[in-house]
Amino acid sequence: MINIALQGAEFFAYHGFYPEEQKIGCRFVVDVNVGFIPPGDLLEDSLNKTVDYERLYIITCEEMKHPRKLIETVGQSIIDRIKKKYPFVESIEVVIKKLTPPLTGKVAHSAVIINYKKPEHGV
Structure with a gap:
């Protein structure tokens, strides 16, 4: 298995439960x-054989x-789009x-972690 990762992508956005x-x-x-x-031979050196970061x-x-x-909704939307673009994930x-x-107190960050695992065949 191969892993492709983006780490620390920064954004300014307007997500939040409260109107302010x-x-x-x-x-x-x-x-x-x-x-x-990979859906083929990586030695072909093609973006079609990998996930493009x-x-x-x-x-x-x-x-x-x-x-x-909810940032949960944002995370799920990201996952859904990745699954659609790369069905071999x-x-x-x-x-x-x-x-x-x-x-009300100092907090570095709150976080949401969402995981997806493709169901095994026959399940």
Whole structure:
């Protein structure tokens, strides 16, 4: 299995349950890890035989631009788009960290971690 990862992709976005979060926005950091078995010979040296991390970034960027109340929803949308683009993917992990969330004490970040694992055949 091969893993392709984006680590520490930074965004300013307007996700949040409270209306003020959707107005003032917040900084987010996103990690995306994708595991897959190549659909062909990697020695062909072709992007068609792997997961393109530039495409992962574009998908993540587009989803981060679409405001939602829950970052869980954002994470699931990222996973769904990756699965659609790369049907040979076996596993995906998306971590979305909301930096300095609006809480009553100092917190570095809150986070949502969403994992996907392709069902085994015959299940």
